[in-house]
Amino acid sequence: MNVVHTLCRAQFYPNLHSGSYNSSHFLRPHGRRCRNKRNSTDSSSLQNLQSWQYTMQLQNFIRIHAIHRQLGFLSKKCGQNRPLILPCHGQKSDRLGDILGKDGNGAWSPETAKNDFSPELNGNSGLAFGSQSPNSEKRETTLKSDYFGNESIDERESAVEREAWDLLQAAMVNYCGSPIGTIAANDPTDPSILNYDQIFIRDFIPSGIAFLLKGEYEIVRNFILHTLQLQSWEKTMDCHSPGQGLMPASFKVRTVPLEGDDTATEDVLDPDFGEAAIGRVAPVDSGLWWIILLRAYGKCSGDLSVQERVDVQTGMQMILKLCLADGFDMFPTLLVTDGSCMIDRRMGIHGHPLEIQALFYSALRSAREMLTPEDSSADLMRALNNRLIALSFHIREYYWVDMKKLNEIYRYKTEEYSYDAVNKFNIYPDQIPPWLVEWMPDTGGYFIGNLQPAHMDFRFFSLGNLWSIVCNLATREQSEAILDLVESKWGDFVADMPFKICYPALEGQEWRIITGSDPKNTPWSYHNGGSWPTLLWQLTVACIKMNRPHLAAKAIKIAEARISRERWPEYYDTKKARFIGKQARLYQTWSIAGFLVSKLLLRNPETIKILTCEEDAELVNAFYCMLDANPKRKRNRKKSSKSYIV
Ligand code: GLC
Numbered sequence: 255m256n257v258v259h260t261l262c263r264a265q266f267y268p269n270l271h272s273g274s275y276n277s278s279h280f281l282r283p284h285g286r287r288c289r290n291k292r293n294s295t296d297s298s299s300l301q302n303l304q305s306w307q308y309t310m311q312l313q314n315f316i317r318i319h320a321i322h323r324q325l326g327f328l329s330k331k332c333g334q335n336r337p338l339i340l341p342c343h344g345q346k347s348d349r350l351g352d353i354l355g356k357d358g359n360g361a362w363s364p365e366t367a368k369n370d371f372s373p374e375l376n377g378n379s380g381l382a383f384g385s386q387s388p389n390s391e392k393r394e395t396t397l398k399s400d401y402f403g404n405e406s407i408d409e410r411e412s413a414v415e416r417e418a419w420d421l422l423q424a425a426m427v428n429y430c431g432s433p434i435g436t437i438a439a440n441d442p443t444d445p446s447i448l449n450y451d452q453i454f455i456r457d458f459i460p461s462g463i464a465f466l467l468k469g470e471y472e473i474v475r476n477f478i479l480h481t482l483q484l485q486s487w488e489k490t491m492d493c494h495s496p497g498q499g500l501m502p503a504s505f506k507v508r509t510v511p512l513e514g515d516d517t518a519t520e521d522v523l524d525p526d527f528g529e530a531a532i533g534r535v536a537p538v539d540s541g542l543w544w545i546i547l548l549r550a551y552g553k554c555s556g557d558l559s560v561q562e563r564v565d566v567q568t569g570m571q572m573i574l575k576l577c578l579a580d581g582f583d584m585f586p587t588l589l590v591t592d593g594s595c596m597i598d599r600r601m602g603i604h605g606h607p608l609e610i611q612a613l614f615y616s617a618l619r620s621a622r623e624m625l626t627p628e629d630s631s632a633d634l635m636r637a638l639n640n641r642l643i644a645l646s647f648h649i650r651e652y653y654w655v656d657m658k659k660l661n662e663i664y665r666y667k668t669e670e671y672s673y674d675a676v677n678k679f680n681i682y683p684d685q686i687p688p689w690l691v692e693w694m695p696d697t698g699g700y701f702i703g704n705l706q707p708a709h710m711d712f713r714f715f716s717l718g719n720l721w722s723i724v725c726n727l728a729t730r731e732q733s734e735a736i737l738d739l740v741e742s743k744w745g746d747f748v749a750d751m752p753f754k755i756c757y758p759a760l761e762g763q764e765w766r767i768i769t770g771s772d773p774k775n776t777p778w779s780y781h782n783g784g785s786w787p788t789l790l791w792q793l794t795v796a797c798i799k800m801n802r803p804h805l806a807a808k809a810i811k812i813a814e815a816r817i818s819r820e821r822w823p824e825y826y827d828t829k830k831a832r833f834i835g836k837q838a839r840l841y842q843t844w845s846i847a848g849f850l851v852s853k854l855l856l857r858n859p860e861t862i863k864i865l866t867c868e869e870d871a872e873l874v875n876a877f878y879c880m881l882d883a884n885p886k887r888k889r890n891r892k893k894s895s896k897s898y899i900v
Pocket of ligand 1: 438450456596598
C-alpha cells in the first residue's frame with residue numbers, strides 16, 4: 255500500500271520529483287486514484303483505479319475508504335452482527351513512547367527526553383519533550399509563584415482543567431477505530447449544528463498541541479496522515495478546481511453502508527475545501543497550520559519518521575509550491591481572498607492580511623527545517639529562502655506602526671513616481687483613522703491588518719500579531735512593543751474575557767459596506783471585535799517567548815473564573831466581552847483546548863519550543879542588506895559588513 259501510494263503521487267505529479275520548480279508544471283489530478291482496495295502495484299490495478307476515477311468524479315463528495323494498511327489498519331467492516339475485523343497489528347503499541355522508549359536504542363524515552371532537554375544547551379534544536387501527563391506527579395515545576403510576580407500559577411490541575419480534559423476527550427472523533435481529530439463544538443443545546451460537527455484543521459491545532467503536551471501522539475499522527483490524503487483529491491466548485499496543495503477547511507467522518515454488503519458499514523472521510531462552506535471561502539490557512547503542526551509533532555514526540563516519509567515530504571512541497579507560485583503580485587506577501595483564515599467571513603481582509611502572512615512565514619520556517627535535502631527540493635529551498643527574506647523585510651518595514659511611524663505617515667508626500675519613493679504604496683495621510691490618533695500609546699506598536707496600494711487597514715488583528723512574535727516574523731523590539739501595547743490596552747484586548755479577535759470593530763457605514771451588513775458580524779460581535787477564548791494559547795506562547803508569562807497568567811485567570819460556568823463559549827460579545835456571543839456555540843472545542851494548552855505551557859514554559867522560531871542569522875543579515883538598499887534608510891545607515899545574495 256505504501257508503494258502504491260507513493261507511485262500514485264509520483265505518477266500524477268511528476269514535477270514534484272523532477273526537481274523543477276515551476277507551478278505551471280502542475281498536472282491536474284484525475285480523481286482519487288490512490289484509493290486502493292488491493293495491496294498491489296501491478297498495471298491492472300492502476301488501470302482499474304483509472305477507470306474507477308471517472309465514476310468517482312461524478313460524486314459531489316470525496317470518500318476516502320477506510321483501508322489504510324499504511325497507517326496500520328486492516329479493512330474494517332463494522333457490521334452489527336459481525337465481529338470487527340480489527341484495527342491491526344500493534345496499533346496500541348504504535349504509541350511512540352512504547353516503541354521508542356523500549357527499543358533500547360537510546361533514541362528516545364520520556365525520561366531521557368526530560369533529562370536531555372536544556373533550552374540553553376540545546377539551543378533551538380530541542381527535541382522530544384516526552385510524555386508529560388497533566389496528571390503526572392513528575393511534572394516539571396519550574397514555574398515559581400514569584401516568576402509571575404503577582405500572578406502565580408497553581409501547579410496542580412484545577413477542577414476546571416479536569417473538566418476541560420473530559421470535554422476534549424468527548425470531542426474526539428474516531429476513524430476506523432482510531433482517534434483522528436476533534437469536532438469543532440459539542441453543544442447539546444444547539445439544534446442547528448451546521449458544520450460544527452466536523453473536524454476543522456485550524457480548530458484542531460490547539461487540540462493537537464494539548465495532546466502532544468500530554469504525551470498522546472497517536473491522534474496527532476493520524477490527523478496529519480489522514481488530512482494529507484485529503485489534500486491530493488479532486489475538489490471542484492462549479493467545475494473549477496483550486497490548486498492541488500490546498501488542504502480542506504474541515505472534514506467529517508461518515509459511517510455508511512458498505513456497497514454490496516448490507517450487514518456492514520465503512521468509515522469514509524468527507525472533506526470540505528470551501529465548496530460547501532458559508533460564502534465558499536478558501537481555507538488558505540489549513541495547509542500552513544498543517545505544516546506547523548507537523549513540526550510540533552516531530553519536536554514534541556521525537557518521532558521524525560512522519561516528516562521524513564515520502565508522501566509527507568511531497569504533501570509539504572505541494573503546499574509550498576501553491577503558496578510560492580508566481581502570480582501577478584508585486585508583493586512577497588501571500589495574496590488571498592476574503593475570509594481565508596480564522597476569520598472565514600467577509601471582513602475586508604482580502605489582499606494581504608496579516609494572519610495569513612504570519613502563518614505563511616511560520617510554515618516556511620518550519621518547512622525549511624523539515625524538507626529533506628534532496629536534489630528535487632533544492633530549487634524549492636532557494637525559492638523558500640528568498641521568500642522568507644523578502645517577506646520578513648516587507649512586514650517588518652511596511653506593516654509596522656507605532657507613534658513614530660504614524661507621525662511619518664501623517665506627513666507623507668503622495669504621488670511619488672520614482673524608484674526610491676518613500677511613500678511606496680501611495681498612502682494618503684487622511685487614511686489614519688481618528689480612533690488611532692487617540693488610541694496609539696507612546697510606547698508600543700503593532701503590525702497593521704493589511705496593506706494594499708493606497709490602503710492601510712489599521713485594525714489590530716490579534717492572531718497575526720501574536721503569531722508574528724511566536725514565529726519571529728517580528729523583530730525582538732517589535733515583539734516587545736506588541737506586548738507593551740497589549741499590556742497598556744488590556745481593557746480593550748482582554749477586559750472580561752481574553753482575547754479580542756480584532757480591534758476596533760467596524761461600525762455604521764463601514765460595517766454595512768465592508769461586511770455586507772452581516773448580522774453575525776455586528777460591531778463587537780463574532781469576527782467583528784468579538785472576544786475568542788481560543789486565542790489564549792497563542793497569547794501564552796507569545797508571552798512566554800518574550801519572558802512575560804505573567805501577562806498570560808493574568809489572562810488565564812480571567813478566563814478560568816468564567817469559562818466553565820458559562821459552558822466554554824466559542825466567543826463573547828460587547829466591547830468588554832461581557833456577554834456570551836449572540837450565536838456562539840457552547841462547548842466549543844478550541845476554547846477548551848486553547849485553555850488547556852495555555853495551562854500546560856505555563857507549567858512547562860520550555861515546551862513552547864515546539865512552536866516557536868528564533869531569529870535566524872542568515873535571514874537577519876539579508877534583512878539588513880535589504881534595509882541598506884532601501885533609499886529611505888540609505889541616508890542614515892552604515893553599510894552592513896556582510897553581503898547576501900538573494
Ligand atoms: C467559525 C470560525 C472559524 C472556525 C469555525 C469552526 O467559522 O470563524 O475560524 O474554524 O467556526 O469552529
